Amino acid sequence: MTLDKCIAVLFLTVSIVYGYASYTYPLLPFELNMVFLPNTMPLALSVLGILISSIIILSKKQVPAESLTDGDIDFSRLRDYNWGQALGLLIAMTLYAVLLRPLGFIPSTVAFLVGCGWILGERRLHIMLASSLIGAGTIWYLVQEVLGIFLKPLPWFMG
Numbered sequence: 836m837t838l839d840k841c842i843a844v845l846f847l848t849v850s851i852v853y854g855y856a857s858y859t860y861p862l863l864p865f866e867l868n869m870v871f872l873p874n875t876m877p878l879a880l881s882v883l884g885i886l887i888s889s890i891i892i893l894s895k896k897q898v899p900a901e902s903l904t905d906g907d908i909d910f911s912r913l914r915d916y917n918w919g920q921a922l923g924l925l926i927a928m929t930l931y932a933v934l935l936r937p938l939g940f941i942p943s944t945v946a947f948l949v950g951c952g953w954i955l956g957e958r959r960l961h962i963m964l965a966s967s968l969i970g971a972g973t974i975w976y977l978v979q980e981v982l983g984i985f986l987k988p989l990p991w992f993m994g
Contacts, residue, residue, distance in 0.1 A: 838913070839891060840891065840892055843888040843889075843891035843892045844888070844892060846884060846887075846888040847884070847885060847888035847889065847892065849884070850880075850881045850884030850885045850888060851881070851885060853877065853880070853881045853884070854877075854878060854881030854882065854884075854885065856877075857874040857877035857878050857881060858874065858878060860873065860874045860877075862874070920954055920955060923954040924951060924954060924955075927947060927950050927951050927954065928947075930947075930950075931943055931944075931946075931947040934946075936987075937990065938990050939987050939988050939989040939990045939993075940971065940975050940986050940987060940988050941968075941971045941972060941975055941988045941989065942989070942990060944967070944970075944971035944974070944975075945964070945967045945968055945971050948963065948966075948967035948970065948971070949963045949964060949967050952967075975988050
C-alpha cells in the first residue's frame with residue numbers, strides 16, 4: 836500500500852471516531868429544537884473526511900516517478916525531505932500548547948511564530964517580531980473584545 840493510501844486509512848479512522856463522538860454528544864434540552872446544533876459542524880466535517888479519504892483509498896491512479904513535477908511528493912525519495920524542520924515544527928507546536936497558559940496568549944504566540952519562522956529559514960528577526968506582534972495582537976483583540984471570549988494576554992505575574 837502506498838503512503839497516500841496509508842494516510843487516507845488513518846484519516847478515515849480519525850474521521851469515523853470523530854463522527855461517532857460528535858453524533859453521541861449529549862445535547863441540552865433547549866438545543867434539541869435549534870436549527871444549527873453544536874454537533875452539526877463536526878458531523879459535516881466527519882462526513883467530508885470519510886468521503887475524501889474513501890475516494891483516495893478506492894482510487895486506482897498510480898503516478899510513475901518519472902512523471903512527477905517539482906511540487907509532487909516522490910514516495911521513493913522520502914529520506915530526502917526536510918524531516919528536521921517538520922520535527923522542529925511539531926516540537927514548537929507542543930511547546931506552544933504547554934506554554935500558552937503560563938505565558939499568556941501574546942508572548943507565547945509571538946515566540947511560537949518567531950520560532951517557526953526561524954525553523955523555516957527566515958533570519959530577519961525585526962520582520963518576524965513586527966509581523967508576529969501585529970498578528971498576535973490583532974487576533975487577541977478580535978477574540979477578546981469583538982467576540983467577548985476571555986483570552987489571557989499576558990503572563991500570570993503581569994496580569
